[in-house]
Amino acid sequence: MNKPAGAMSYDELRGAIAQRHRALSGRLQQIAEFVLDHPTDVALGTVAEVAQRSGVPPSAIVRFAHALGFGGFTEMQQVFRSRLVAGVAPSYKARLARMKSEEKSVLGRQPAAVLSRFVSEAQSALVTLSQSVHARELDAATAILAKARDIYLLGLGGSFPVAIHLAYVLRKLGRRVVLLDGTGGSIHEQSHAATTEDALVAISFRNYYPDTARLFPELVARGVPTISITDSLLSPIVEGASVVFEIQDMPEPALRTLVAPMCLVQAMAIGLDLAAD
Amino acid sequence: MNKPAGAMSYDELRGAIAQRHRALSGRLQQIAEFVLDHPTDVALGTVAEVAQRSGVPPSAIVRFAHALGFGGFTEMQQVFRSRLVAGVAPSYKARLARMKSEEKSVLGRQPAAVLSRFVSEAQSALVTLSQSVHARELDAATAILAKARDIYLLGLGGSFPVAIHLAYVLRKLGRRVVLLDGTGGSIHEQSHAATTEDALVAISFRNYYPDTARLFPELVARGVPTISITDSLLSPIVEGASVVFEIQDMPEPALRTLVAPMCLVQAMAIGLDLAAD
DNA sequence: TAACAAATGGAATGAATATTCTAATCTCAC
DNA sequence: GTGAGATTAGAATATTCATTCCATTTGTTA
Incomplete structure (x- = not known):
């Protein structure tokens, strides 16, 4: 009798109702209005609730859905x-499109297709970041950095590029930076001089690098103000941090573009x- | 035992969970993660659905809610x-807030305004890249890398994060990588073993790092296939390169986000x- | 190793929910 | 005013759901 109505977007549904x-009959017009x-009420409410708020019996709500072609x-x-x-x-659509192009594996394997996939993923990562x-x-983060004598940077494994980049920029701006990279020994020694007068910027994403998880609490315990950039509030560098930036929806390590954290730092x-x- | 948990905002709940x-016990931690x-799944799903997607029995979900102080x-x-x-x-409120912060960006000093500036700059850099x-x-670049025995990476100064990141990803994929970082001596020595059977990926932007400009021609002269990523066809790593990616409109060193080259590699x-x- | 406590999984339960059915009501044409 | 068809409301029903309970497992302390 009607359209399939199975896979229908909200906007299409609005159009169909209008x-x-x-x-429609009297009661059904009332429900349509x-x-x-109140689309949110319909989305989250039960039949009884919607019925009560719109002033009609529950069965009328069901009849309305039937009249529109729904089961x-x-x-x-x-x-x-x-x-x-x-x-x-907003990243939902892009993510879905990416999944589809991934399924079309033959096309998805051309390097050009891979690039456009990463570009669109990076785009949505940036949108999410700014939101x-x-x-x-x-403000809190810059305040901490402004007061710091030395700025310690901790970002190992896949996060190392972000730490390197931040070190580069901060040094260009004349800040004193200690990059904890573990070169020539343990990062514990490198961070030994950090005090409450300094600051730490820690960057870590799944899977969290063990050394990071070990060193971070130490510095927190010593009272070093810390800024954490991570992908989950459950990561080992959240507890005790002065400021936490949570960057959600980070892809798996080998697929990350690090676009969002790079912009942030x-x-x-x-x-x-x-x-x- | 816990907070009222009755009227709690989503952000507060996130904080409480973290x-x-x-x-929490093992299972409950798993659910917390x-x-x-997947907050949307929890918002719209049933207990059974959430349980299945998170891989736990339904009763554990309810116990989790109890543990957080909910009924x-x-x-x-x-x-x-x-x-x-x-x-x-969000259209009204968020747009209003955004307008305000953009107005303040006339001052341009609020960190939030700085972030949105970098984000939008990165967005356009990505568009330019894909174009x-x-x-x-x-295709040519991947063909070169596919044939290479060892992949040498050269990216110093401000480009170092890109080289590091590429090294990380390639190694994750099982490739043999030599990162020319100059640690412990000269990069000349590090690159000494490179032959025509290998490949070089060079990354350099203005101002071109002197060591890069010096080393690149050497390797080209030795017949090493090279892929260059740079910002100008006049850069020192273009002549003799097998493949050149030109990324235009790179901002000055201290202001670059490296978004485009990161995506490309x-x-x-x-x-x-x-x-x- | 034994005993205890905590945690877990799955079935049982009772509540809540969407849907269907039927008698009553309304509308409109003649 | 009367009858036929459409429409409605509310009760009845079958299903889905959240929750509880208990036996079993797991981890810990003595």
Whole structure:
């Protein structure tokens, strides 16, 4: 009788409702108006709740869903829920597209396709970054760095490029930097001189490098102010940190582009320099 | 035993989970990690679904909610749903906040404004990258790397993070890599063993690091196939290179985010791996 | 090694939910 | 005013769901 209505986007559903509105019966029109005005209620509520808020009996809600071609309320609700999901996770679409191109393995293997995949992934990582980092955290981080005598950098394994880059930029800006790279011995010795007058920037993503997990608590215990950049609040460099930047949705180690953390440390360093004048 | 947990924001809940994570039992820790990584699944799923996706029995999910001070899963789920609701209508409030921070960016000194500047700059760098890199060059580059016995990496100064990252990824993929970093002596010695059977990836941007400019021609003269990543066709690592990737519009050294070259080398490495099968 | 405590998994339970069914009501044409 | 068809509301039902309970396993201390 109707469209398939199975895989329907929220916008398509809105259009369909608006189109059929006139042809619907009285009660059903009333429901149509309510669901268009309160899509969130429909997405999260039960039939009884939606019924009560829109002032109709529960069965009318189900009839409404049927009239739109759905098998029932639950089916229609999925469409309203997809709207919520889309709003909260803009990286969802890109990630989905990436999965698809990965499935088309033959095409996905051409180096050019691989590059565009990483580019689009990096794009969404940047969007997520700018949304998830709050001004308060950045201010706190630059304040810590501004007061620091020496800035210690801890980022091993896959995070090492980020630490190197931050070291480079900070030194260019005239800051005293100690890069904990473990060259020529233990990083424990390298970090031995760190005091409460200094600061530590720690960078670590899954799987967390063991040395990082070991050294970080030591420096925290010694009272060194710390800024952590990581991918989960459960990582070993969160507890005791003065400021934590959480960068979500980091891909597995071999697939990371480090785009988001690179941008973040860059902004930290330059922000520090500009604020210092 | 715990906080009220009744009216709790999503961010507060995240913090609470992170805080208690260590004190939780094994299964509960596993669940903690899952819910922090998949908040949307928790918001919209049933106990059975969440249990299946996180690989635990349903009862463990309920115990997890109890451990956090909630009366049950449903109660905890409300907090996760509030996140979806908050994210769905950001247009007004977020846009307003963004405008304000952009206005302040006239001052340009707020760290948050600095971050958004770097993010947008990185975005355009990525667009430029995907437009300027052609499939032919990428294919040629992966072909060179595929044939190479050892892969030598040369990227000093500001380009060092890119070289480090490429070394990391290639090694993860099982390639033999020699990173020319000059540790413990001259990079000339480190590169002494390179032959025509090997390959060199050179990365250099203005101002071109002197050692790079000196070493590159040597290896070219010895017949080592070379892939160059640089910002100008006039750079010292272009002449004699087998493949050249030109990344335009690189900002001055202290301001670069290295986003474009990081993506490029990543795509090269993964493309190499996929093509090798 | 033994005994205890904590934690776990899975089945049982009772509540909540969507859906269906049927009698009653309304609408409209004649 | 009357009858036919469509529409509605509310109770009945079958399903899904969260929660609880208990036997078993796991880890720890003596």
